[in-house]
Each structure stands twice: as C-alpha cells, then as structure tokens.
Amino acid sequence: MDPLAFYPIVARDLDLQNPMPASRLDDLARACGVRDGMRVLDVGSGKGSLLRRWAARFDIVATGLELNPRFAADARERAEREGVAQRITVIEGPAADFVPAGHGYDVVACIGAPFAIGGFDDALAWMQAALRTGGSLVIGDRYLAEPFAPGSTGIEPEVAALRDLGSLHETIERAGLGVTAFFGSSTQELDRYASAWWTAAAAWAAEHPDHPERAALLADIAAKRGRYLDHERRHVGWGVWVTRSGAALPSG
Numbered sequence: 001m002d003p004l005a006f007y008p009i010v011a012r013d014l015d016l017q018n019p020m021p022a023s024r025l026d027d028l029a030r031a032c033g034v035r036d037g038m039r040v041l042d043v044g045s046g047k048g049s050l051l052r053r054w055a056a057r058f059d060i061v062a063t064g065l066e067l068n069p070r071f072a073a074d075a076r077e078r079a080e081r082e083g084v085a086q087r088i089t090v091i092e093g094p095a096a097d098f099v100p101a102g103h104g105y106d107v108v109a110c111i112g113a114p115f116a117i118g119g120f121d122d123a124l125a126w127m128q129a130a131l132r133t134g135g136s137l138v139i140g141d142r143y144l145a146e147p148f149a150p151g152s153t154g155i156e157p158e159v160a161a162l163r164d165l166g167s168l169h170e171t172i173e174r175a176g177l178g179v180t181a182f183f184g185s186s187t188q189e190l191d192r193y194a195s196a197w198w199t200a201a202a203a204w205a206a207e208h209p210d211h212p213e214r215a216a217l218l219a220d221i222a223a224k225r226g227r228y229l230d231h232e233r234r235h236v237g238w239g240v241w242v243t244r245s246g247a248a249l250p251s252g
Contacts, residue, residue, distance in 0.1 A: 001213045001220070008070040009204050009217065010197040015078075016049040017071075018112040018140060019185045019193035019238050025053045028109075031181035031242040032136035034058055038106040041065070041130055043095045043123070044113025048075030048088060055084035064090045065098050067116065100130035111140035111240055120168065124175045128245060137177060137243045143168055145237035156227065159236060168241075177243035184239040194228050197221065 011017050016025070028050070034040070036059040042051050045064030052075070055062050066072040072092040079085040091098060095116045108131045110116070114123035120141055127137050144162040148155060163171075172179055185193075201221040205214050 001217050004068050004070070005213075006217065006220070007068060010200050010221070011046075011071075012200040012204070014193070014196050015047055017046040019190045020183070020240070021189065022049065022053065024183055024240070025050050027181075027183060028138060028240065028242060029054055029057070032107050032138065034060065034107065036060070039063075039104060040107045041100060041105045041109070043108070043110035043127070044116045045075060045090065046071050048079055048090060050109060050111065051075075051088050052079050052082055052084055055079070055087040056082060060087055062088045064088065065095045065116075066090060066092060067094055096126075104132060105130050105135060106132060107136045107138065109138040111138065112238075114139060114141050120163075121171060124172065124177070128175065128177070131245050133245055135245050136180075137245060138240060139243070140238070140240035141168075143237050143239065144235065146235045148231070148235060152231070154227065154230065159227075159232065162236065165237075165239075172241060172243055177245060179241055180244050181242035182239055183242075184237060187233065190233065190238060194225070194233075198225055 016022050034054055038058070038060050040051065040054065040060050040062045042048075042062070042064045045051060045066045048064055051062040051064050054060055064072075064075060066075065069092055072090050075088075075090045076085065079088045079090075095113075096118070108127040110123050110127060114120045117123040117126045120139070123139060124137070127139070131137055142162055144164045147164075148160070169179060198221060201217060205218055208214055
C-alpha cells in the first residue's frame with residue numbers, strides 16, 4: 001500500500017504520532033524556553049500536535065512541514081477547531097524542498113521524521129541552517145538500546161544500522177550542538193504506540209472487507225507486529241534530544 005494511504009489508516013487514533021505522552025510536549029517547551037514571539041519550525045509535523053499545543057499556550061509564529069496531504073489537512077482542521085489556526089501555517093510537500101529563511105527560527109524540531117531529510121546526520125545539518133544562534137534544535141528518533149547477538153536473523157536493515165545513544169550523542173556534539181535535555185520513551189509508551197497501529201488496522205480491515213489492499217495491509221501489520229514483539233521491543237529505543245546551537249557543552 002502507498003505509504004501516503006497506509007499511515008493515515010494506522011495512525012487514525014493517534015493525535016501525537018510518536019511514542020510519548022502529550023505531556024512530553026510541555027517538557028520540550030520548557031526545555032526550549034518557548035515564549036511569546038518565538039518562531040518555530042516543525043519538520044514532519046503530522047497532525048500538528050506539537051505546534052497546536054504550543055500555540056495554545058504561547059503567541060508563537062509556527063510553521064509545519066508535512067508530506068502527507070491527509071495529515072496536513074487534519075492539522076489545519078484541528079488548529080481551526082482549537083482556535084490557534086492564525087498562529088500556524090502548514091506547508092504540504094517534501095521537507096527537503098522547503099527553503100527556510102536563513103537562521104531565522106528560535107526552535108527547529110524534527111520529532112520522529114529525520115528520514116524526511118535523509119537521516120539523523122543530514123537532518124541535523126539541515127535544521128542547523130534554519131536555526132538562529134542560541135536557538136533550540138529538537139530531534140527525535142530511534143536508537144539501538146541493546147546490541148543484537150551475532151548472527152541474529154530477521155532484522156530489518158534499517159534497524160540493524162541503528163546507532164546507540166553514545167554514538168548519536170557524539171554525532172550531535174560534532175555538529176557543534178550542546179545537549180541540554182533528553183527524554184527517552186518507556187517500554188509502556190512504545191507498547192501503547194505500536195498497539196495503536198494494530199488496533200486501527202484491525203478496525204479498518206473490519207470496515208473494509210472488500211478493499212483490494214486489505215490483505216496486504218494486514219500482512220504488513222502482522223510482519224511489523226512480529227518484529228516488534230520478537231526483537232524490536234527489547235533492542236530498539238526511542239527518544240528526543242533538545243540541543244542548543246552555539247553552546248556546545250564540555251565533554252566529561
């Protein structure tokens with residue numbers, strides 16, 4: 001199934017499309033020092049959960065970049081319903097095609113979507129180019145929580161290539177960024193997120209018994225569920241780094 005059709009199905013019941021509670025967005029706002037008048041850019045903004053929550057508390061100028069037209073439309077509708085649409089602009093299309101005003105944003109976030117800009121390292125570089133000196137760069141992604149045993153099988157290449165926290169921390173420091181906060185997701189939060197996909201897929205399949213891609217979607221979900229329960233739940237972590245430009249912290 002086309003990813004642009006697949007993800008709205010499995011994320012049907014998720015407003016925040018990452019494995020963390022909505023209250024974590026408040027933690028991130030505090031860690032970034034968000035206040036009135038700030039300019040915020042969110043890459044891979046999904047349904048706009050971060051921008052909508054921050055815009056409800058602060059008089060910010062917020063921009064979201066989202067490839068999926070369903071999510072972009074959903075973000076605009078929810079922002080309108082919540083009375084924050086005047087503070088949020090959602091731009092639909094590939095993030096890499098967006099040309100930010102150089103070093104103009106107080107916060108640049110990419111939570112769960114570094115792949116949209118080529119991966120963790122490329123995302124750091126792209127985001128820094130949009131960030132003012134002293135601004136906060138927020139990046140969320142998967143990491144290797146526990147090494148796989150030699151000869152392990154059934155591991156997806158992208159999972160096998162994951163780096164551990166130490167390696168990612170070194171990557172951030174080499175980019176000249178100082179880590180000012182880190183929020184790791186618990187196993188319970190990861191379970192809740194994964195299960196939301198399975199529940200939504202089952203409900204969609206029951207509602208669309210004759211859909212031509214029903215069997216393919218269920219097979220895909222079954223494979224993802226199997227990998228998650230077999231090894232990813234143990235070996236793959238997820239977290240969000242808050243970093244500060246122009247303020248690399250001393251090591252050790």
